Amino acid sequence: MKIKPSLSKGTRDFLPSEVAKRNYIFDTIKSVFRKYGFEQIETPAIEKLETLTGKYGEEGDKLLFKILNSGDYLAEVRNQKSAISELEPQEITPLIAEKGLRYDLTVPLARYVVQHQDQLAFPFKRFHIGPVWRADRPQKGRYQEFYQCDADVIGSSSLLNEVELLKIYAEVFEKLRIANCELRINNRKLLEGLAEYHGLKDHFESVITGIDKLDKITKEQLLESYVKLGMPSNSIDSLKNLIEDITLKSDLVLTDILDGKKKTTIGQVGAKELNFVYESFIKNYSGQVKITKDYTLARGLNYYTGLIVEVKINGFAIGSLGGGGRYDNLTEIFGGQNMSGVGISFGIERIYDMMEELNLFPEHIAEGVKVLLVPRDSQTEEYTFRQVQTLRDAGIPAEIFLGNVKKQKQFAYAEQKGISYIVEIGANEMESGNFRLRHVKERQEVGSGFTLSELLQKLS
């Protein structure tokens, strides 16, 4: 029976040319990570469900891919007192699935650090690149399987880590030649202080998720959504004031928090941290990438406790190309001692889309093999095969074309694979031991009658 070839929703195949471009991005990021002393780790795609469940909120649990147990996966269900039809789905899940696909690289990191703490050198600086899976509805630029690319420092609360990570951002985007890049930073403690001042301490989480949307919706729409959520009206007024504060786009708020009437202990700490990171980055960086303080930046994830950062591209309608921040309590849930961590993440799917659209990939991104040797007929095939070995032994990446003898096919093959030269070998070449060299893209003969050493010279 024939099966129609198709992909599972939200997943993609990558053509050789696409992989080459993706690797170009990965390699660029990796080289910068390594330069700053980050080491690569790997963790399994599969984690125990107990590791993953409950770390991403109720919504997140729904988006986890669960793996059905092997063998008689209904055994546990049969052991239950109630009939299967009486059980809620979330009650059945742990009975039939004990594993799941990882949802991000951060929770596996927390598990990893606690589990291997005796073997790690702290502060632990690691990077991790790999696919993660989420069962949400795909749409443009959003997939069920996508790559994350993270760098984190665990076990050091120095703010210079923040500065270093910002420098990594700047360096990577410079290397990728992405212009108009802006690092926006803010501090969760500062926001917390403001919330406290406005009497919104108890609603901090919904305040955070709300103001994170301010770049998409208006202040009025935001306040409306709070009303709908059932927030008391006196809190709404406070929220209004808070939103006024942060959308001022001026450092007036900052001075207010530091020394003025909006002073709170936690707010002061946040403001000082923010200033330090900002000033220090400017002092220690001289490139193109801009940095700005953005008091409306909140970031949705609720584990952030200090600096938060997002990468924006000015003049290009795309979401952020990366984000990160400091988190203080990540290892706690796995029984580790309270280690502070700070990390950044590159949104490589978006970086790819953007570079593709703006034509930012170098032309010869993956130099394929240099030369394609084509035997003219079956008589010269074996001789050609030996010549390929000779070229390879001399360090020239070379390939023999073993297929359809149509010339169009040969050239099409070379062209598609980005092979620069073709050497066709017929009876004449076999007898004389000479080579005739043609350039594929220019559609021109370079010359004929070359000796082996002449050929090597032309190709290297």
Place this chain on the structure above:
RNA sequence: GUGGCUGUAGCUCAGUUGGUUAGAGUAGUGGUUUGUGGUACCACUGGUCGUGGGUUCGAGCCCCAUCAGCCACCCCA
């Protein structure tokens, strides 16, 4: 989880008010031609028209349902 759009060959798409045996380009396979310059020529393969039902003498086309994919929300990268 909510809404919108789209399903015809591996891919891109035609397909008349509903009327014989569903077409083209491209890709694939085979061949013709050329001791050397590639976009030439010929043939072939490939489709349960997403699936199931309904209307009709007759459905790729009309109706209903369903599934899938995409897009936009929620959320996120």
